[in-house]
Amino acid sequence: MIDLLVAGGGPAGLATAIHAASAGMEAVVIEPRAAPVDKACGEGIMPGGVLALEALGVRVGGRALRGIRYVDGRHRAEASFADGPGLGVRRTELHAALARRAAEVGVEVVTGKVAEVRQSADAVTAGGLRARWLAAADGLHSPLRHSLGLDVPSRRPRRFGLRRHYRLEPWTDFVEVHWSVCGEAYVTPVGDGLVSVAVLSTGRRGFDAHLAHFPHLLRLLDGRPHAGPVRGAGPLCQRARRRTAGRVVLVGDAAGYTDALTGEGVALAMASAEAAVRCLRAGRPQAYERCWRRLSLRHRLLTEGLVRLSGHAAVARLIVPAAARMPSVFTAAVRALQ
Numbered sequence: 001m002i003d004l005l006v007a008g009g010g011p012a013g014l015a016t017a018i019h020a021a022s023a024g025m026e027a028v029v030i031e032p033r034a035a036p037v038d039k040a041c042g043e044g045i046m047p048g049g050v051l052a053l054e055a056l057g058v059r060v061g062g063r064a065l066r067g068i069r070y071v072d073g074r075h076r077a078e079a080s081f082a083d084g085p086g087l088g089v090r091r092t093e094l095h096a097a098l099a100r101r102a103a104e105v106g107v108e109v110v111t112g113k114v115a116e117v118r119q120s121a122d123a124v125t126a127g128g129l130r131a132r133w134l135a136a137a138d139g140l141h142s143p144l145r146h147s148l149g150l151d152v153p154s155r156r157p158r159r160f161g162l163r164r165h166y167r168l169e170p171w172t173d174f175v176e177v178h179w180s181v182c183g184e185a186y187v188t189p190v191g192d193g194l195v196s197v198a199v200l201s202t203g204r205r206g207f208d209a210h211l212a213h214f215p216h217l218l219r220l221l222d223g224r225p226h227a228g229p230v231r232g233a234g235p236l237c238q239r240a241r242r243r244t245a246g247r248v249v250l251v252g253d254a255a256g257y258t259d260a261l262t263g264e265g266v267a268l269a270m271a272s273a274e275a276a277v278r279c280l281r282a283g284r285p286q287a288y289e290r291c292w293r294r295l296s297l298r299h300r301l302l303t304e305g306l307v308r309l310s311g312h313a314a315v316a317r318l319i320v321p322a323a324a325r326m327p328s329v330f331t332a333a334v335r336a337l338q
Contacts, residue, residue, distance in 0.1 A: 001130055001131060002026050002129060002131035002132070003020065003133065004020045004025050004026070004131060004132070004134075004135060005027075005028050005126060005127070005131035005133070006020075006027060006029045006030070006134075006135045007030050007114040007126060007134060007135070007137060007138050007144055008029075008030075008031060008137035008138035008252075008254070009029045009030070009031025009137075010031075010095065010252065011091075011094060011098055011266060011269055011270075012137040012254070012272070013029055013031070013137030013138075013251070013252065014029065014035075014099060014102045014107070015056060015098060015269060015270050015273035016135045016251050016252075016276060017102055018057075018098070018101055018102050018105055018107060019056070019276075019278075020277045021102070021105040021106050021107050022057075022105055023277060025277070025281065027107050027108075028107070028108045028109075028110060028129060028131070029102070029107060029108070029109045029110065030109075030110050030111075030113065030126070030127045031110075031112075032111065035095050035109075036091075036092040036094075036095035036096040036099065037092075037095060038228075038231065039231060039233065040162065040198065041163060041198070042175075042198045042260055042263055042265075043088060043089060043090060043091055043188050043198075044065060044088050044186070044196075044263050045087040045089065046086050046263060046264060046266075046337060047083045047084045048267045048270075048271070049086075049087075049264075049267030050085065050086060051084070052267065052270035052271060053270065056098075056270070057104070057105075058098055058101045059097060060087070060093055060094055060097035061089065062087045062088050062089030062090070062190060062191065063087070063088040063089070063173070063189040063190060063191060063192075064085040064087060064173065065086035065087060065188070066080050066086075066173045067079050067080035067081050067174050068174060068175050068177065068334045069172065069175065069176045070176075070319070070323050070330070071176055071177065071178045071216065071217075071320065072178070072180070072317075072319075072320035075320045075324045076320065078174055079327070079330050079331035080331075081335070088175070088189045088190040088191075088196070089191075090190050090194075090196075110127070112128070114127040114144060115127075117134060117144065117147065117248060119246045119247050124246075124247045132247070132280075133247050133248075133249070133280045134247060134248045135248075135249055135273075135276055136148075136248055136249070136250050136251070136254050137250075137251045137252045137254055137273075139252070139253055139254060140233065140236070140253040140254075141238065142238075142254035144248070144250075145238075145240055145250055148248060149241075149245075150240045150241045150242060150250065151238075151240065153239070154237045154238070154239050156307070157202045158202060158236075158237070159183075159200055159236045159307070160200070160201065160204065160232060160234030160235060160236065161200050161234055161236060162207045162230055162231070162232045163196060163197065163198040163230065164196075164197055164207055164226055164228070164229075164230045165190070165194055165227035165228050166194070166195045166197060166221055166224045166226060166227065167193055167194060167224060167227045168193065168194075168195055168221075168224045169192070169193050170189030170195050171220065172187075172189065173189065175187065175263065178217045179310075179316065179320050180214055180316075181213075181313040181316050182201055182203055183199060183200050183201025184199070184201075184261065184310065185197060185198070185199045185210070185211070185214050186200070187217065197211075197217075198260070199211070200259070200260055200261060236257060236258075236259050237257065237259060237307075238253070238257045239256055240254075240255060240256040242289050243255045243256070244286060244288055244289055246285075247285065248285075249276045249280065249285055251269070251272045251273050251276050252268075252269040253269070255272055255292060258303040259303050259307045261307055262299060263337075264299045264303070264337055268295065268299060271295045272292055272295060275288060275292065275295060276288050279291060298336050299337060302337060306319075
């Protein structure tokens with residue numbers, strides 16, 4: 001019998017399978033698409049995520065990131081990371097590097113899709129395969145989370161993200177978060193001559209219409225050639241009642257997602273993958289819920305607070321000036337998430 005079946009071959013699913021295989025478990029991934037798959041993503045990895053990738057033996061290129069900078073045109077605040085650099089990297093490069101490492105440690109990837117899960121006292125059957133455990137890593141809008149009855153409707157305003165790449169030499173080694181009353185724009189250096197720009201907002205409009213709300217950023221990007229299409233994602237906020245259902249655990253975005261505002265997606269996916277495998281190896285899937293809540297607590301609290309503040313135009317105007325006036329507080333917040 002397979003030890004661990006992973007539904008979803010994105011970064012979270014592959015990281016889970018790599019952890020399992022490295023721990024001596026037989027891991028099989030079910031995924032309908034060939035890697036790498038491109039998706040809307042801010043493409044910045046916090047230092048904790050970089051260290052987690054290194055611990056997995058994943059080798060990936062990209063650009064080192066020194067910290068986070070908030071910008072609103074007239075004001076700016078910046079904080080450097082304390083525990084080593086972050087990393088700006090194309091999602092496709094990250095996905096390909098994880099797929100290579102999975103193959104190196106003996107993870108089998110099966111083309112297919114999990115539509116139904118059946119459980120018994122000692123096994124899970126899904127996608128025509130039988131395993132001791134199943135990790136659902138099928139993304140933000142996880143069909144498995146829904147089918148297991150773990151979805152919780154969100155009452156918050158729905159936020160969406162759009163991302164586009166530009167061909168120009170990065171002007172900074174910080175992730176720049178440009179603020180406006182209509183949302184935020186993330187600028188992440190991801191390679192030589194390549195910059196990733198992601199916009200987050202409750203507004204449903206085209207990418208160029210979003211950029212019009214960031215005149216300083218628009219001037220920097222004006223006339224620069226695009227590198228690939230605009231990709232979108234959302235609604236971003238996704239809730240789960242819990243992260244376990246019998247012999248099934250939810251990892252990555254499938255476990256629940258607050259918002260992309262603080263850029264912790266990849267780091268949390270790596271951390272939750274390691275915690276899930278550790279709990280399953282011990283035969284204690286119920287312990288994973290407590291681990292996930294502990295790992296994600298600071299991210300959930302800070303991100304939820306910032307999203308709520310950004311939803312009020314009068315308050316949103318004060319976020320960057322306040323961060324600039326209180327640099328020690330801003331630095332502490334950034335380092336709490338790294």
